[in-house]
Amino acid sequence: MSRKSKIFLQRNYQVIYAVVLIILIPLTIIFNTVSSVKSFKNNIDVGLQRQALTIGQVFSAWFAESEVSLEELQAKVESIGNATGDLARFDILYPEGENFIIAASLDTVNIGELNEDLNNVIAWHQGKAIASMVYNEDQFIDEVDRFWQVVMPLQDSNDEKQALLRLDMSLGVMDDLVQQTLTKSYLILAITVLIVILLLAANTRIFEYAVLFKKLKEVDKMKDEFISMASHELRTPITTIRGFLSMMLEGDFGQLSEAGQKNLKIMEASTNRLASLVEDLLNVSRIEQKRLEVSTIKVDAKEMLNSVGDEFALRVQEKKLSLKINIAEDLPAVSADQDKLRQIIINLMGNAVKYTKKGEIEMAASQQDKKFVRITVKDSGLGISAPARTNLFNKFYRVQTDDTKGIVGTGLGLWITKQLVELMGGEIFVDSIEHVGSQFYFTIPIYIGEKKDEKND
């Protein structure tokens, strides 16, 4: 399938789904109706053919039993004809030279007429019955009547051929019945199609949704592009501001007063927050547009945890918290993207410090099973209620309580963290008790030897 048709299918699959349903359901009903009517018709056709032959055989047996006069013949023809409603014609013919002449008939006006049908000759010479379907076109009402025609030689008691029996068994009653059934079925079909269309149109509003869905996707794409562009544009001035701020703090432009130093430090902290927000936004758009590259290599998780621990030492100290690092002695190396793994641990540690007022923070790592290492960040902080935990990894979700009121954040950190963990083949979980503490833990594959580079396209 070409790329264009793939894109077309993806964009219009709801419309295609509706159209397929609208075509498929009526087609199934039509197929079912037509095939049942056809087999019903075939059964009745065979039944009527047998009935026609049976009448012929009964008559033939009666004929063979005794010598019959023309009057008796006529009376018998009439009695059988009256008893059998579907007999359109019933004649007894006697040979007359090359042809056959009607000697007795259900319709007495036919008596004495010649009948030159070829079937008469064939049945007579073969000495057996011929049954065939005959079509009679009625030009006035533009209808075709169908008959089972039986031509059968009649023998006397000495097995000598004496006469011919011809009868036409009408299929009109059955054909009317079939026509009625078909008309009813087509009516039901029309109603079903209408119901299907109404259901699809009203209940699922498929067409509206399809258009809306398309629009939403376009708007979503525009939003992603805007965020990506705006974040990129913000990066450069932020870097410049940070550079000058650090130069000013280092006294490159002259000695600052104490108040000046203090205020510049506040500016620096705010600029750092702004930079990390821009970085988060860029990561969100990279992840959503599947542009985030993950190259996994052999990573020493122990070394990484210790270095993140060092990075956080000052902040932990400032908040008067204690930090414990608990790493299993035989912890195997993991297969991860170094920067992404670092970012995951920093995000979890950042939250642990941010949402803990007193007590302890612990980083731990151990082998979970043959395939994974488990890394845990545990705190004795605010904790998270059960309902909040269900939304915790959603984009922009922040827990709104009196305790979290003054704490700044975007609600992007955990969403990004989860995406990064999953991109590297792991899973992330959270256990927490409100006002007691939280523990976030994630798995990361153990390094199994060969180096593999993955690129997310």
Ligand code: ADP
């Ligand atoms: P942010 O911290 O920027 O608000 P996150 O996505 O990192 O965004 O976290 C989402 C929410 O989860 C936070 O607003 C916070 O309420 C809650 N949370 C995250 N980590 C912790 C933690 N260790 N203890 C208590 N609450 C937490």
